[in-house]
Amino acid sequence: MVTTRPVADQNAPVVGRRERNKQEKLARIVSAARELFRDRGFAETTTQQIAEAADIGTGTLFLYARSKEDLLVLVFRDQMIETARTAFASLGGGEPLLDQLMQVFTSMMDYHQRDTDLARILLKEIMFPNAIGRQADISELLDIIFGGLADLIAKARNDGRYGQGANPMQVAENLFANYYFSLLTWLGGRVTREQTEHRLRQHLAITIGEAA
Numbered sequence: 001m002v003t004t005r006p007v008a009d010q011n012a013p014v015v016g017r018r019e020r021n022k023q024e025k026l027a028r029i030v031s032a033a034r035e036l037f038r039d040r041g042f043a044e045t046t047t048q049q050i051a052e053a054a055d056i057g058t059g060t061l062f063l064y065a066r067s068k069e070d071l072l073v074l075v076f077r078d079q080m081i082e083t084a085r086t087a088f089a090s091l092g093g094g095e096p097l098l099d100q101l102m103q104v105f106t107s108m109m110d111y112h113q114r115d116t117d118l119a120r121i122l123l124k125e126i127m128f129p130n131a132i133g134r135q136a137d138i139s140e141l142l143d144i145i146f147g148g149l150a151d152l153i154a155k156a157r158n159d160g161r162y163g164q165g166a167n168p169m170q171v172a173e174n175l176f177a178n179y180y181f182s183l184l185t186w187l188g189g190r191v192t193r194e195q196t197e198h199r200l201r202q203h204l205a206i207t208i209g210e211a212a
Contacts, residue, residue: 026074028054029064033071042072042121069125076122077137081144083111088148097156098210102201104148105179112183113193120187146172153208164209171207178203 032053036045047068051061065071087107091100112119126138149172156162164171179200186196205212 025054025056025060026064029056029061029071030074034075037072037075037118038115042068042118047071069121072118072122073125073137076118077141080108080111081141083108084141084144084148088151091152093155094159096210097152097161097208098201098205098212100152100156101149101175101204101208102197104152105182105200105204106197108179109183109186109193109196112187116187123184123187142176145176148172149175162208174207175204178207 029050033045033050036049036053040049045068047061048058050068050071051058054061065074084104087104090107091103095103112123146169150168153162153168153171157164157168182196182200182203185191186193191199202212
């Protein structure tokens with residue numbers, strides 16, 4: 001009996017030892033920061049504690065993140081991206097556009113509700129990023145959200161569920177602006193979650209020209 005070995009994918013990128021080491025260190029840093037932020041809170045956690053938990057030096061830590069705020073974005077970046085992708089992927093094909101939008105945005109709100117204290121700090125860092133790497137992380141997330149919303153608009157128009165002729169990406173930006181303002185109002189303690197969803201639905205309906 002002849003045993004054959006699987007043929008390697010010739011197009012697969014080759015990851016060297018140095019790159020693997022970097023990825024492993026980053027994974028340890030993110031894991032340590034996530035656990036400490038959860039257990040101690042953001043304000044009480046120090047970069048030295050994160051470095052010690054990740055079994056690296058503080059100087060090495062700053063090669064991956066220049067501040068504790070950068071670490072916060074690193075911790076939540078992949079989770080937020082996955083939340084957005086899952087929200088869009090879970091949609092059916094024939095629901096009213098307004099219901100689809102609310103399903104996407106309430107999924108994102110569910111994510112932030114897990115830890116509203118950290119969410120407040122996180123949104124501040126997203127709104128006013130001051131590091132190039134952090135700006136790239138945020139841009140990747142927004143590209144996914146805007147692209148998903150624009151696709152919903154385009155599909156709804158093709159199916160006859162949306163009749164306006166505006167550019168789908170511009171509509172997507174307006175929809176997200178409504179959501180983001182509602183999110184800030186809720187996390188700021190001005191309204192309840194239930195009130196936030198009710199008002200958001202009304203604002204989204206106005207934007208797409210539907211009845212709430």
